[in-house]
Amino acid sequence: MSTISLTKASATMARRGTWHRLLHAPLALTALILLFLIVLATLAAPLLTPYDPNVGILADALATPGPNHWLGADSAGRDIFARLLFGGRVTLGAAALALTVATVVGVLTGLFAGFYGKWFDVFSEWTTSLVMALPTIMLLLAVRAAVGNILWISMVVLGLHLAPGFHRLTRTIVVGVRHELYVDAARVSGLSDVRIVLRHVLAAVRAPIIINAALTAVVAIGVQSGLEFLGLANTQIASWGTMLNEAMVNLYVAPALMLWPGIALGIVNVALILFGNGLRDALEDRPAAQGGKKRTTAAALAAAAAQDSEGERVSALVPDAVLRVEGLRIGYPSADGISTVVHGVDLAVRPGEVLGLVGESGSGKTQTAWSVLDLLPREAMILGGSITIDGQDRAKLPAGRRRALLGNTLAYIPQEPMSNLDPSFTVGQQLTLPLRHTMGMSRGEAKAKALALLERVGIADPERTFNSYPHQISGGMAQRVLIAGAVSCEPKVLVADEPTTALDVTVQAEVLDLLRSLQQERGMAILLVTHNFGVVADICDRVAVMQHGRIVETGDVAEIFAAPQHPYTRMLLGSLLHEREPRTRLVDSEQPLEASV
């Protein structure tokens, strides 16, 4: 029972949320009110104008705008303002009919196909592609040739022709929602399919359908007035399309005739598009989950900065560092100002040293790693601090030089191997491009080097992997490929962000061994981001412990393991010891623990 009431509550919340957000999207709301006023004006046409839209006063033919005819008169002396108002009824009414047919047919078939699938899904998909392959106007011309000039039939056919858009949209969303837990829960608790569809599924598809309807209405209005414009409708009854047809006939005599119906169409279309876009934006701008980020206002930010500057500069104790981070602060824009995720981090990595940056997820360690690489997401802001790489303060370098530091000075090994290879290019293409660009190698040299690298990182058949696409290799191989790519341009500092987290346990140990041997062979420094003290013990010389965007403890690995000072460090170490045996012992039995030397 509680499940049902919960899902009910969340559905109601979603529903209220949509309208609530719409009310707070001024553009969409204005557009909606404008549409409403236009419809109202066409309905109240007899009150607003004394003229008959379809009967002209010949003496007034092509009259210019004035007190008698506010917008002038057409070639038959019919009042343009009256024709606009009365014509709006025809144009908007016809479009509304087509839109209603399209929505009802598209949504119902979409719901059915998405919810029940099976043969109906196959059949409707086929019908959809058939209908969509027919050019709209040609279909309507054929309909007109068949049944004559009957507006409502044309509009019903137009509606059927526009229905596939709604069908596909609804079907896609329903298929996505069908297996959601709350729908399952509702089904288990014995709700009938009809009620599930009404309560849960419709709630999910409603907003996208309204948005699609607004844009489809623009199409329907365009096609409808287009048909009339071609002179294929009853030209005796005023509508915006027939007015344009009349304007086309008099194009050389009175070009201004096309202005007013064009403006009327334009205003309605703008309102519809802005309504659709406004609603879409209102839905997309849902407040994102804040996660572990801490919100701070500008005042708090300044306070934090003052506090940070008081702290001891760890980096000052390491004069020969190849990578030095001082007072680094990173923030993201949030609903109430800036939320700071990194509060004044200091780090220093000596040449050939492996520094572990340890902390739980959300502690800001990946943000720190990305800022070292100058590859933070676009929204991120560096609020303060400096990053010095190989003696150069990066903030002082021009943009081109900053990118040039990457590859042969700084390199990066990401966490998730599969998503970090471009699926559209082969492993070989992705390995050789940097070699050719950064190292200036020829195609042949780059290929030879890439193959040697693949062999070095322990790939059994380098030639085959070289010609493979990312989806054809395993996660462990992909991580080896990424390591090969990272070391390919012989960097001085390697930034490795959880390089083993996404891998199987057996592969993890192999990849760590590989990293350690590469590090010793090349004398690289490594900044290793991890949440795992086992990895730290395995490979790191020194460790920095990070919590809530701050470094809480730094020291040699042996010291920290022996006597952790900060309670958070003790907690992290404790969880390691409780959960499982540190993997270092396994490795230890085979070879000495080089990392702690």
Place this chain on the structure above:
Amino acid sequence: MIHYVARRLGAGVLLVITASFVVYLLMLVNSAHIAQTLLGPDATPDLVARKSVELGLDKPGIVQYWNWLSHAVRGDLGNSWNDGESVGFLILNRIPVTLSIAIGTIVVSVAVSLVIGMAAGVRRGVLDRIVQVISVGGLVFPGFWLALVLVVFIAINLGILPATGYTPFTQDPAGWFLSLVLPVFSLALGAVAGLSQQIRSATIATLEKDYIRTLRSRGLPEWLVLLRHVLRNAAPPTLTIVSLNFIGLMSGAVMIEQIFALPGIGSLAVTSTTSGDIPVVMGTVIIAVIIVVLVNIAVDLVNGWLNPKVRLS
């Protein structure tokens, strides 16, 4: 690969046949008035009846359709009921006009959308706002209304470009180009509106991918990352929109050909439907559907080729 193409072509043929069947039956809903329309209002019932028999309109619909189809598959689309001209010949004469407009519009809109859509997705800020405005502005006025405005201002008032008419490429390439400028512009604006928006969001989505960060970390210059990796990965969804646009263009061409007095498939469709000239109507609809089906298959093939997962399986 060959198997895939064959299957897609097979499905396409089935689609064309079904579409022709639907339209044929539609045309026959009111077949009684066709002979009357052809002969004019003064024709006696006797004459109308004889004309109906002559055209085969007295036979059951399915028989008439079969007759049409069995000739059509052999490439014989019949003769116009209006003037007896070969439908195949009529269409062959007019297809270059419509294809010039459609392909011209696609080329222009893709080129423009690529530049402004990618620029907006990459640089955001003011440029992004401009693209947003274009994407709304391009949809505000129907293409045919825009065409009217262009005719009045550019062709009539300024006299820069020809207002109406078509010059075949073989006759005068420069004149051909000039006669296409206004029609293509009026159709392209709406296409650019949708396409630039699509390219913008595909660019933004691709830029957020993990592999883009990794490629940048290799020290590749930004232009190379954009032109090689972002463009390649943003292409498939964009191409799908292009193929949808093409269907819309077949409709748009009907309007535009009417306004600019271009002798294409669209204007043929308008004249033949008003006179109930079934063979010509069928010819124009079928050729339009065939073009749409071919474009869709081509886009699917290119998309498959762009996506290694599809290409290699």
